[in-house]
Amino acid sequence: MAAIRSATVKWEGNLASGSGEVSAATSRAFTALPVTWASRTEKPEGRTSPEELLAAAHASCYSMAFSGDLTKAGSPPERLEVTAEVTFDRVDGKWTVISSKLTVRGRVPGIDNDRFQAIAQQTNDGCPISRALVGNVALSVEAALE
Numbered sequence: 001m002a003a004i005r006s007a008t009v010k011w012e013g014n015l016a017s018g019s020g021e022v023s024a025a026t027s028r029a030f031t032a033l034p035v036t037w038a039s040r041t042e043k044p045e046g047r048t049s050p051e052e053l054l055a056a057a058h059a060s061c062y063s064m065a066f067s068g069d070l071t072k073a074g075s076p077p078e079r080l081e082v083t084a085e086v087t088f089d090r091v092d093g094k095w096t097v098i099s100s101k102l103t104v105r106g107r108v109p110g111i112d113n114d115r116f117q118a119i120a121q122q123t124n125d126g127c128p129i130s131r132a133l134v135g136n137v138a139l140s141v142e143a144a145l146e
Contacts, residue, residue: 009021015037019047040088040095049088062127079106102124102141104144
């Protein structure tokens with residue numbers, strides 16, 4: 001059965017000076033997070049952006065997928081720390097998400113660095129958010145054992 005999740009944004013005003021609030025409509029895990037155009041292209045100043053939310057989605061998806069892949073390979077992780085860095089820039093005059101770089105550090109007993117690196121790359125190709133982005137956004141992963 002398909003899982004459906006939703007978010008809601010209430011926006012007021014024009015793009016440049018307007019503002020909005022984004023909420024997790026399904027889980028209610030967060031509500032009324034402030035978002036503005038400036039928070040996307042300038043300093044966040046306590047506001048979020050679609051790109052930051054995309055980074056959160058990518059990092060959390062990857063961490064779950066990597067944990068699963070390591071466990072399937074016989075080396076369940078003790079700890080993974082994943083950071084996603086999403087880059088938003090102009091391409092041919094249009095604002096575009098151009099890349100998502102994952103950095104993962106892991107404490108994984110019983111695995112050597114080569115195997116860890118191989119599984120990290122495999123997971124980058126298989127993570128559902130990566131699969132949603134592939135072909136549109138440059139994807140990369142940098143992995144290191146602790």
